[in-house]
Amino acid sequence: MSRRWIQNPNRCADEYLHGIKDLIDFARTHNPSATKIWRPCRSCNNTLWETIENIRFHLVRNGMIETYSTWNHHGEQLDNASSSRATRVDNVKPIVDPNEQVMDIINGVFLFASTNINQEGEDDMT
Structure with a gap:
């Protein structure tokens, strides 16, 4: 699934609106019982919860965090390649x-x- 829509400055474009739907569907798939998810808009920066119904409004009004391409706050796991390069600090x-x-x-x-x-x-x- 392409996440190019995140960079689209036109938040009324079909690509952007379909991208929001993909994010919401993704979040619902990874946590089907959730009624609220993190708000990944620029002003909230995944620090506040919102009902799934209102996420679309926030993302159209404020825009998506442009660097949020791995949706870890919404159930996506980091890939093994990037996590294997991470430095472990358990024994420091x-x-x-x-x-x-x-x-x-x-x-x-x-x-x-x-x-x-x-x-x-x-x-x-x-």
């Missing part, structure tokens, strides 16, 4: 232990707080 160890960082922050805050309390207490005594 952090340079700094996050627990140590947290303890340093807490100690710094309490040291600052206790220093201020002591200084304030000394000022009251004189």
Whole structure:
């Protein structure tokens, strides 16, 4: 299925309108019980849900995200070729232990707080 329609600046063109129908049909096929899907329009950028009936309106009004050619938010799987080139980061160890960082922050805050309390207490005594 060609996704050339995504780049079409004329959002009233038959190619564009048929492309929207293909996207909606695709989303329905991959999640038949869904009543809402991600909004792939330029202003929503797949961050908001919308009823399937209103997706067409959003895509005609705002245009489709031009780089959204793999519809992973709508059920499409990434192909094996592109995912096999991805770098795995499962075994990367952090340079700094996050627990140590947290303890340093807490100690710094309490040291600052206790220093201020002591200084304030000394000022009251004189």
